Amino acid sequence: MSEIVLKVEDLHTSFFTRAGEFKAVDGVSFYVREGETFGLVGESACGKTVTGLSILRLLPEPAGKIVGGKIILDGKNILELSKKEMRAYRGSMISMILQDPMTSLNPVYTVGDQIAESVRQHQHIQDSKMVEDQVISALRLLRIPAPEQRLHDYPFQMSGGMRQRVVGSISMSCYPRVLIADEPTTALDATIQAQYLALFKDVQKKTNVAIIFITHDFGVVANICQRVAVMYAGKILETAKTSTIFKAPKHPYTIALIHSVPRLDRKDDRLYSIEGQPPSLLNLPPGCRFAPRCPDVMDICREQQPPEVEIEEGHSVSCWKVK
Amino acid sequence: MADILLEGRNLKKYYPVTKGLLQRTIGWVRAVDDISFTIERGKTLSLVGESGAGKTTAAKQILLLEKLTSGDIFFEGKNVYKFSKAELKTEYRPRVQSVQQNPWSSMNPRMRVRDIIAEPLVVNTKQTKEQIRSRVAELLENVGLAPNQADYYPHEFSGGQRQRIAVARALALNPSLVVLDEPVSALDVSIRAQIMNLLKDLQGQYNLSYLVIAHNLATVRFMSHSVAIMYLGQIVEYGDAEEVFKHPLHPYTRALMSASMLTLPEDESEEAQPIILSGEMPSPLNPPPGCRFHTRCTEAQDICSKEIPGEVEIGKRHWVKCHQSSLR
Amino acid sequence: MQEKASDSETTAKPVVSGLSRRARIMKRLTFIIPVVILSLIIFVAIFADLAWIGLPDVGLAPYDPVKMSLPDRLKPPFWDEDGSTAHLLGTDKMGRDILSRLIFGARISLSVSLLVILITSFVGTVLGILGGYLGGRTEAFLMRITDISLAFPPILVAMLLAVSMGPSFTTVVLAISLLGWAPYARLIRGETLRLREMDFVAQARVIGTSPFRIMLRHIFPNVINPLIIIMTLQVGLLIITEASLSFLGVGIPPPAPSWGNMVNDGRNLVDTAWWISTFPGIAIALVVMSGNFFGDWLRDKLDPRLRQL
Numbered sequence: 001m002s003e004i005v006l007k008v009e010d011l012h013t014s015f016f017t018r019a020g021e022f023k024a025v026d027g028v029s030f031y032v033r034e035g036e037t038f039g040l041v042g043e044s045a046c047g048k049t050v051t052g053l054s055i056l057r058l059l060p061e062p063a064g065k066i067v068g069g070k071i072i073l074d075g076k077n078i079l080e081l082s083k084k085e086m087r088a089y090r091g092s093m094i095s096m097i098l099q100d101p102m103t104s105l106n107p108v109y110t111v112g113d114q115i116a117e118s119v120r121q122h123q124h125i126q127d128s129k130m131v132e133d134q135v136i137s138a139l140r141l142l143r144i145p146a147p148e149q150r151l152h153d154y155p156f157q158m159s160g161g162m163r164q165r166v167v168g169s170i171s172m173s174c175y176p177r178v179l180i181a182d183e184p185t186t187a188l189d190a191t192i193q194a195q196y197l198a199l200f201k202d203v204q205k206k207t208n209v210a211i212i213f214i215t216h217d218f219g220v221v222a223n224i225c226q227r228v229a230v231m232y233a234g235k236i237l238e239t240a241k242t243s244t245i246f247k248a249p250k251h252p253y254t255i256a257l258i259h260s261v262p263r264l265d266r267k268d269d270r271l272y273s274i275e276g277q278p279p280s281l282l283n284l285p286p287g288c289r290f291a292p293r294c295p296d297v298m299d300i301c302r303e304q305q306p307p308e309v310e311i312e313e314g315h316s317v318s319c320w321k322v323k
Numbered sequence: 324m325a326d327i328l329l330e331g332r333n334l335k336k337y338y339p340v341t342k343g344l345l346q347r348t349i350g351w352v353r354a355v356d357d358i359s360f361t362i363e364r365g366k367t368l369s370l371v372g373e374s375g376a377g378k379t380t381a382a383k384q385i386l387l388l389e390k391l392t393s394g395d396i397f398f399e400g401k402n403v404y405k406f407s408k409a410e411l412k413t414e415y416r417p418r419v420q421s422v423q424q425n426p427w428s429s430m431n432p433r434m435r436v437r438d439i440i441a442e443p444l445v446v447n448t449k450q451t452k453e454q455i456r457s458r459v460a461e462l463l464e465n466v467g468l469a470p471n472q473a474d475y476y477p478h479e480f481s482g483g484q485r486q487r488i489a490v491a492r493a494l495a496l497n498p499s500l501v502v503l504d505e506p507v508s509a510l511d512v513s514i515r516a517q518i519m520n521l522l523k524d525l526q527g528q529y530n531l532s533y534l535v536i537a538h539n540l541a542t543v544r545f546m547s548h549s550v551a552i553m554y555l556g557q558i559v560e561y562g563d564a565e566e567v568f569k570h571p572l573h574p575y576t577r578a579l580m581s582a583s584m585l586t587l588p589e590d591e592s593e594e595a596q597p598i599i600l601s602g603e604m605p606s607p608l609n610p611p612p613g614c615r616f617h618t619r620c621t622e623a624q625d626i627c628s629k630e631i632p633g634e635v636e637i638g639k640r641h642w643v644k645c646h647q648s649s650l651r
Numbered sequence: 652m653q654e655k656a657s658d659s660e661t662t663a664k665p666v667v668s669g670l671s672r673r674a675r676i677m678k679r680l681t682f683i684i685p686v687v688i689l690s691l692i693i694f695v696a697i698f699a700d701l702a703w704i705g706l707p708d709v710g711l712a713p714y715d716p717v718k719m720s721l722p723d724r725l726k727p728p729f730w731d732e733d734g735s736t737a738h739l740l741g742t743d744k745m746g747r748d749i750l751s752r753l754i755f756g757a758r759i760s761l762s763v764s765l766l767v768i769l770i771t772s773f774v775g776t777v778l779g780i781l782g783g784y785l786g787g788r789t790e791a792f793l794m795r796i797t798d799i800s801l802a803f804p805p806i807l808v809a810m811l812l813a814v815s816m817g818p819s820f821t822t823v824v825l826a827i828s829l830l831g832w833a834p835y836a837r838l839i840r841g842e843t844l845r846l847r848e849m850d851f852v853a854q855a856r857v858i859g860t861s862p863f864r865i866m867l868r869h870i871f872p873n874v875i876n877p878l879i880i881i882m883t884l885q886v887g888l889l890i891i892t893e894a895s896l897s898f899l900g901v902g903i904p905p906p907a908p909s910w911g912n913m914v915n916d917g918r919n920l921v922d923t924a925w926w927i928s929t930f931p932g933i934a935i936a937l938v939v940m941s942g943n944f945f946g947d948w949l950r951d952k953l954d955p956r957l958r959q960l
Contacts, residue, residue, distance in 0.1 A: 043511040161603050189373035190538065191600045194582035198599055216512055222585050246585075260516035262541040264583050267565060270523070271545065273516035277481055386857050416859040429850040433872035442868075443858040492854075 002034040005074060005210040006055070006094075006178050012068035013047075013054045022281040024050040026234035028069075029308070032178065035204060037211040039225035039242070041218065045278060046231040048214045052180045055212070056096055057086050074177065092122035095171040099183040101163040105155040111166050112151030115139070115173050122174045138173040141203055142166075161192045165199070175207055182214045197224050218261055222246065227314070230254045233279055233289040236308070240315040250317045253290045288320065296321050326364040327400075328499055328532045329385070329419075334358050334394035336380050340608065353607050354380040356556035357394075362500065362549075367526065367533040369543040369564070371579075372553035375604045378536045381553075382502050385534060386421055387411070417447050417496040424505035426485035430477040436463075436488055437473035443495040462491040465528075466521060483514035487521065494525070504536045519545060540583040544568050549640075552576050555615040556607055562641035572643045574598075574620045614646065622647060682948045685941035692938060696757040712751035713739075717906045720746035725924050741926040743916055745906075752908035753930055759909045760938075763823055764889040768882055770828045775835025776871075776878060782836070783843025784866050793836065800833035806895060813901035823902050827892055838881060842874045876953045884946035887939030894935055910935050 013025040025047045032038040040048040053059050054066050057078070070077045078089060098104050106114060115135045125131050132151070139147035142165040155163055164184065171179060181200075185193040201224060204211060213225055221228050221242060229239040230253065238251040249255045259272035276293045285291055291301040300320050310316040337351040355377040362368045370378040383389050385396065387403070396403040398415060406415060420443070423429040430439050440459045444450055450458070460470035466487040477485055486506065493501050506522065507515040519542065525531060537543050543550055544564060551561035552573065560573040571577045581598040600619045605611055611618050617627035624646060632644045700710030724746040727734040734741060740749040782793035809826035816822045846852060846869070855865050890910070896902030897911025898918075905912055910931040917927025 043513060159603050189604075190540075190582040191373060191578055192603060194578075194597060194599050195601075198597075218512075219583065219585050257513060260513055261585075262516075262519070262545040264541040264544055264568070264580065264585070267568075268545055271516035271520055273520055274513045275517075277483070277514070278511075388853060388856060412859055416857070419857075421854065421857045423850045423854060425850055429854055431851045431855075431869050431873070433875075434868070442855070442860065446858055446860045446864065492858075496858075 002036065002208075004031045005034050006212075007031040007070075007072040008051070008055065009070040009072065010068060011051065011054060011066070011071065013050050013059065013064065013066050015063045016065065017063055020282050023234050023284065024064075024281060025054060026284075028231070028234075028236050030229050030236065030239060032210040032212055034177075034210055035208040036227065037200075037204065037213055037225045039221045039228035040212060040214045040231060041216065041221055041228055042231035043216055043278060045233070045281065047234040048231050049182055051231075052096065052182050052212065052214050055178075055180060056090055056094055058090070058096075088122070091118050091171075091176070092174040093176055094178045094180065095174070095176040096180045096182065097167055097171050097184045099186055101160060101167050101187070104167045105163060107155055109154075110151065111139075111153050111155065111158070111169075114166070115151070115170050118170055118173045134173065135169075138169040139166075141172055141206065142168045143199060143202070144169065161188065161195065164188065164196060168199075168203070172203060172207065172209070176209060178210045178212065180212045180214070183216070185220060186215070186217070193220070194223075200224060218246075218258065230257070233284065234281065235289055235305075235318065237290065237319070238315075238317045244315055250311065250315070250322045251290075251319050252294050252296045252321065256295070288318075325361075327361045328364045328398070329362040329534075330360070330397040331381070331385065332359050332395045332397065334381065334384060334396070335392045336377075336384055336389065337392045350608055353556050353610060355384070356607075356610070358551075358553070358556075358558045360549075360551050360558070360561065362532050362534055364499070364532055365526070365530040366548040367535055367546050368549045368551065369535040369537055369547040370551050370553055371537055371540065371543050373538055373579075373604060375555065375607060376553040377556040377607070378553050379504060382421075382504055382534065382536050386419065386502055387415070412447070417443070418499045419502065420493040420496065420498040420500075421502040421504065422486070422489045422493045422506050425509055426482045426489060427477075427509075429489055430485065432477055434476075435473070436475055436477065436480075439477070439488065440473070440492045440495055443492065447496060458495065459491075462494055463488075465494065465525070466491045467517075481514075482510050483517060486510060486518050490518075490521065490525070494529070497529070498531070500532045500534060502534045502536070505538070506535070507542060508537070508539065515542070522546065540568075540580060552579065555604060555610055557615060557644070559616065559645070560641075560643045562637075563639070566638070566641045570637075570641070572637060572641075572647075573616075573645050574622050574647075575616050578621075614644075678948075681944050685945040685948070688937055688941040689945065692757050692934075692941075693761065695754050696761045699754045699758050712748075712754040714748040714751040716747060716752040716755040716908045718747065722746065725920075727924070728926050740930055741924070743913075743927045744920065744924070747906075747908075749913075749926060749930055752913055753910075753934060756908045756910045756913060756931060757934070759820075759903055759907060760890050760893055760911075760935075763820070763827070763893045763903075763909075764886055766824050767827045767831055767889055768885055770824070771831035771885075772835055772878060772882055774828075775832035776839050776874065778832070779836040779839025780843050780866050780870050780874070783840040784847055784862065784870060790840070794840065797833045797836045797840075800830045801837070803830055805830050805892065806899070809892075809896050810899065810901045813896070818901055818904040820903060820907075823893060823896060826896070826901075827889065831889075835878070835881065838877060839874050842877055843870055846870050846873050880946055880950045880953065883942055883949055886942035886946075890935055890938050890942075894931075 009029050011025055011028045015022040015024055028047070028051055030038065040051060042048045055071055059065065066079060071079050073093060078086065081089065112135050115138050116131050119125060119131050119134045123134070125134065135151055136147045139150060144150055144162065144165050158166065185196055188196060197220065200211065215221060225242050227240065228242050228245055229236045230251065231237070232253055238249065238254045245254060246258065249258055256272065256274045260274060262268060262271055274293055279285060279289060279292065285302070287302040287304050288306055291297050294301065298320060306318045306320045308316050308318045309322070311322060334355055335357055336355040337353050339348045340350040340352060341347060342349045358381060360368060370381060372378050384391050403415060437459050440462055441455050444455050444458060459473055463470050463473060468484065468487055477488070480488065507518050510518060522533070523546065526533060533546070535543065535546055547564040549562065550564045550567050551558045552575065554575050560567060560576045567576065571580055578598040578600050598621065602619050605618060613628045613630055614632050617623045620627065626646050632646045635643050635645065637643060695711055698711050700707055700712060723738065723742050724744055726738050726742045728741045729736045729739050738748050740753065742748055778793050782790040805827065808830055812826040812829070813822050852865060852869055855869055893902055893909065894911030894914065897909045898915045900915070902911055903909040913931035914928045917924060921928055
């Protein structure tokens with residue numbers, strides 16, 4: 001098995017506002033190996049995006065703060081790095097792809113310039129020919145045809161799918177150890193998404209990058225992630241191999257979520273639905289976060305938060321019912 | 324004989340592209356290019372396709388938000404474009420309502436929920452305040468909300484609840500047809516199921532017809548009785564939903580289904596190899612000659628780039644537009 | 652079984668203010684200080700005297716602002732050795748009390764501004780919404796008129812009007828209003844164009860709502876926010892416009908004490924009787940700054956993401 005590249009230990013991130021402290025991430029732990037794609041799945045406000053931003057230390061200041069935990073990259077706790085050191089890491093060791101390719105690219109610079117900016121900054125190459133070579137190889141990695149001509153294009157001259165690849169090129173240009181992809185395919189059509197995910201897999205095979213894939217779409221998870229963690233209201237409820245999550249999920253939330261997704265391979269008369277809504281992060285219930293909506297809730301669930309228990313190798317659950 | 328509520332015949336909607344000082348028309352965006360479909364009473368037809376396929380444009384024409392370039396819409400057998408203004412107001416508009424995709428922008432943020440739901444009644448009927456008030460309460464209960472929530476503003480609700488309010492508003496005038504444009508794609512996964520179940524229940528309760536615009540095939544399969552797959556302004560395959568999903572024939576339909584299927588990596592066998600299309604949907608300004616899909620089709624033959632395929636009927640209630648010899 | 656939504660849970664997005672305590676206090680101050688100043692000035696304007704309830708001799712102003720008293724002319728403010736507490740801020744060259752004129756001046760300057768704001772905002776908003784929503788020839792026509800109005804130099808037009816109609820309160824209000832509606836029309840039209848494309852407007856059309864009702868019920872309530880912001884920012888601008896006109900002699904006719912007049916009165920005596928121009932000048936500056944700070948604060952507060960008034 002390949003080595004562990006990134007380890008997140010008991011991460012706590014909160015937003016401090018006039019209304020109070022929003023515990024966006026409340027004790028999250030997971031790891032990712034080289035060449036592996038790890039999925040962070042959950043609905044809106046579950047904390048998956050904030051987790052990604054925390055790893056990059058890109059939280060909106062001064063409201064957002066990492067208040068606890070460790071993030072260990074190749075053995076080093078990056079939360080201990082100075083701002084300057086972190087900036088060197090960002091883009092070169094850890095990189096991020098965001099959801100909207102339209103706003104991720106600067107409309108007034110060419111595609112080549114934007115990739116070059118990353119190359120120059122992190123690889124300290126000044127020779128323009130060398131920089132151009134790097135840019136072309138980054139474009140080629142994401143299978144952009146005719147890269148030597150494309151690098152002179154502006155974003156508006158490219159289609160949506162192509163732009164998303166350019167964003168990928170920028171992120172991969174310095175061959176990072178970890179790539180965090182935050183819902184990169186949500187805005188894409190199904191057939192383009194299929195292309196894009198195939199491309200991701202290809203890039204990963206070539207560069208051995210570890211990918212943390214943040215999404216709400218189980219179809220994407222099934223397609224590209226080897227392991228996945230299900231998040232809810234700032235906590236991870238279940239972590240397992242993808243096939244286990246689909247075939248033998250243990251946490252009631254995971255089970256409910258999987259069942260509520262309509263299936264293309266059969267006709268359902270009615271969908272399983274979970275009552276109610278996710279809790280407000282200001283007013284979290286004292287016990288298990290999912291207790292108010294859980295079909296299998298017990299008394300203890302409402303009082304105490306369940307600990308994370310590894311029920312078999314690689315499969316851990318936070319649930320009082322599962323012991 | 325099927326009870327047809329609405330029929331669209333040879334609908335075309337082209338948008339002019341102009342250039343220059345004198346605004347000369349140099350081309351046309353063929354957003355909807357000759358589509359025909361029928362919606363039966365009490366049943367759901369879904370228009371499926373990716374962005375640029377023309378499905379939202381088609382919906383806009385049915386809602387009379389724009390005027391067709393050519394083609395006819397028949398409502399209960401009568402040609403809608405021959406209705407007088409008064410007839411439209413009393414015969415068509417109250418009977419054809421809509422629920423939009425974005426629950427955050429489909430409601431006036433300055434209006435309370437009770438006014439939002441009441442507006443169709445205020446504009447179209449002469450009911451008293453009391454009558455309207457009780458109707459609003461009734462509608463709220465129908466969609467699973469409490470009547471006392473009528474006093475709140477939209478921003479005080481979650482996305483799922485707002486969609487329920489949108490549905491309540493659409494039902495206010497007892498319509499026969501509700502056009503739903505991506506009704507759940509902006510919602511969280513666990514809320515989608517709630518809303519889809521609700522829509523199905525209401526359909527049964529009030530014998531509603533739905534025209535659903537969607538890009539998610541699984542959603543479509545759950546909701547639809549008939550389905551029409553659109554690509555670049557045209558319908559490439561349509562018919563009874565179960566028929567089409569069980570036996571997809573058009574290469575585009577197959578690719579779409581493959582892209583939407585939930586397959587685990589270990590499950591990938593020879594048959595389950597994903598179909599990955601190359602390139603992207605061309606611009607509707609300059610559609611490819613012949614069959615519009617031929618540039619990306621894995622089964623394309625010579626004839627596909629030259630001739631537009633005719634309609635082939637496959638069994639009961641299933642039609643495809645494709646040159647594949649296996650279909651003849 | 653009907654699908655139920657949880658009726659207790661409403662999840663509005665959290666408002667992240669994220670500022671340090673010191674920054675928040677400063678921000679509060681930028682709201683409180685202008686409000687206090689503006690409130691004070693409004694209070695002073697209202698209670699300059701109580702003539703409006705029939706008590707002309709009761710009020711904040713110690714003297715009649717137009718009463719001349721030549722023996723008392725050119726007295727400096729009370730802290731100067733030649734001044735006295737009888738005239739706290741001194742007197743002008745006709746012996747009129749500066750403080751009283753300042754107080755009554757508030758009334759005049761504010762009345763002009765308020766009236767002009769009401770007229771111009773009303774006209775501008777109506778034309779902006781009509782043009783923006785109806786489009787086509789209506790919009791083209793209205794926008795051309797707006798552009799023409801914006802092209803004319805306002806002071807010049809005001810002067811022409813004053814010369815032909817003779818200077819008076821009415822003339823001043825008319826002069827400024829004649830062109831003053833154009834910036835509103837332009838902005839409100841822009842907002843209307845944006846709102847017109849929104850889903851809830853399309854929805855209203857699907858329901859069968861008439862264009863008039865859409866403009867009234869859907870467009871107008873949603874332009875109130877930007878409208879109020881411009882209105883508060885206009886206060887300062889209008890005070891200066893009125894003051895300029897009076898300064899140039901085509902505004903409020905003397906002996907009525909508008910702040911502009913007062914500045915004009917002391918124009919030639921700045922080196923000797925500095926107090927005649929300075930105090931009204933300070934007053935103008937205070938109101939303009941307060942109006943601007945308040946308008947800025949309001950704009951931040953009414954950020955579209957918060958969407959409430």
